[in-house]
Amino acid sequence: MDRHMQRAIALAERIVGGNSDADDIAQEAFLRVWSKAEQFDPSAGRFTSWMYRIVFNLALDRRRAMRSPLPIEDAEHVPTGGPGQLDILLADEDGRAVDRALARLSARQRAAIALFHMDGMSCREAGEVMGLSESAFDSLLNRARKALRQEVQATDGRLQTNDG
Amino acid sequence: MTVDELRTAASRWGADVDRWPPQLQAAARALALTPQGQQVLEQERRLDALLARRPVVSGARAQRATLGVLNRLAEAEARSTRRFALADLLRDWLVPTASLAGSAAIGISLALGLPQHAPAPEVTAFHLILDSTSMLGGIEIR
Numbered sequence: 257m258d259r260h261m262q263r264a265i266a267l268a269e270r271i272v273g274g275n276s277d278a279d280d281i282a283q284e285a286f287l288r289v290w291s292k293a294e295q296f297d298p299s300a301g302r303f304t305s306w307m308y309r310i311v312f313n314l315a316l317d318r319r320r321a322m323r324s325p326l327p328i329e330d331a332e333h334v335p336t337g338g339p340g341q342l343d344i345l346l347a348d349e350d351g352r353a354v355d356r357a358l359a360r361l362s363a364r365q366r367a368a369i370a371l372f373h374m375d376g377m378s379c380r381e382a383g384e385v386m387g388l389s390e391s392a393f394d395s396l397l398n399r400a401r402k403a404l405r406q407e408v409q410a411t412d413g414r415l416q417t418n419d420g
Numbered sequence: 421m422t423v424d425e426l427r428t429a430a431s432r433w434g435a436d437v438d439r440w441p442p443q444l445q446a447a448a449r450a451l452a453l454t455p456q457g458q459q460v461l462e463q464e465r466r467l468d469a470l471l472a473r474r475p476v477v478s479g480a481r482a483q484r485a486t487l488g489v490l491n492r493l494a495e496a497e498a499r500s501t502r503r504f505a506l507a508d509l510l511r512d513w514l515v516p517t518a519s520l521a522g523s524a525a526i527g528i529s530l531a532l533g534l535p536q537h538a539p540a541p542e543v544t545a546f547h548l549i550l551d552s553t554s555m556l557g558g559i560e561i562r
Contacts, residue, residue, distance in 0.1 A: 261482040269475045278475075279485050286489045354470040373434070373471035398432045404471075405431070 260304075261286065263375070264311045270370040271315035271363050272322070281318055285311045301384050308375075308385040312367055319363040357407030365400035372397055421447035423456045435465035 264285055269278035288310050289296075296306050358366055364386070371382035383393035421429075426448055433440050437448045451457040 257486055258479060258482040261486050262477040262479075265477045265482065265485060266474045269477075279481070279488075283485050283488050283492070286486075287492060290489075290493060350466070351470055351473065354467070369471055373468060374474050376472075378439070401431060401434075405467075 268315045281314045430464040434468045435461045
């Protein structure tokens with residue numbers, strides 16, 4: 257359960273920013289998983305996708321309720337949980353530039369990037385989580401990456417990216 | 421596939437060709453062997469790595485959240501148990517008692533509330549005859 261909890265908190269944190277909100281969202285998601293367990297249909301998709309969908313919807317609701325942009329300072333120091341090799345290979349400035357750019361995207365765009373890149377889901381799986389068709393998710397991801405690239409280049413030209 | 425097409429695809433799906441649409445993969449892998457192709461994918465790989473970073477969620481933090489869930493479930497269970505206990509009390513004791521008390525109250529209110537009518541004189545006389553007849557039931561009158 258802790259492993260799923262870690263992933264749920266990480267996704268919520270990517271979407272809403274802020275640790276306490278992310279913890280609340282993950283807890284609420286698990287309560288819903290518990291209370292609505294009989295609604296889970298294994299033939300309709302994976303348990304992880306179902307759980308992520310609940311997390312995504314709760315995070316999106318929380319984000320809408322906030323009605324304010326993600327604080328940049330919260331996004332600037334998202335520590336990396338990946339292998340230490342990444343920290344060595346990637347400059348901190350690049351990471352901060354990407355975090356600032358992510359903070360300026362919409363919650364749905366951040367979710368698309370998190371599901372595809374952070375969780376390694378396919379477009380079909382991530383689309384299931386977000387309630388989108390595979391092609392609709394593909395378009396959303398494309399727009400998100402384009403917007404992110406523009407934000408990175410507007411705020412920090414150091415990180416080299418391919419122009420899409 | 422041209423280098424520009426490779427760049428467009430890489431900017432859309434990232435540097436991992438295995439995650440691209442199947443129909444593009446073979447051509448992309450062939451182009452990835454060239455220096456230009458390698459450069460395109462390498463630039464995108466750096467961005468992918470930055471986007472793949474996961475916010476650190478320590479095991480202790482996850483355990484605290486899990487404990488919070490379990491506590492909330494236990495509270496909900498306790499509330500549900502209290503509700504059932506109240507329902508049992510109502511069913512086993514309060515409902516029969518209230519029914520009995522209600523019946524008694526209705527009876528008393530009917531007794532007190534209904535008007536009492538004095539019988540008419542001719543009815544009274546008739547009752548007297550009946551009563552005296554029954555009292556003299558065993559006496560032969562000549």
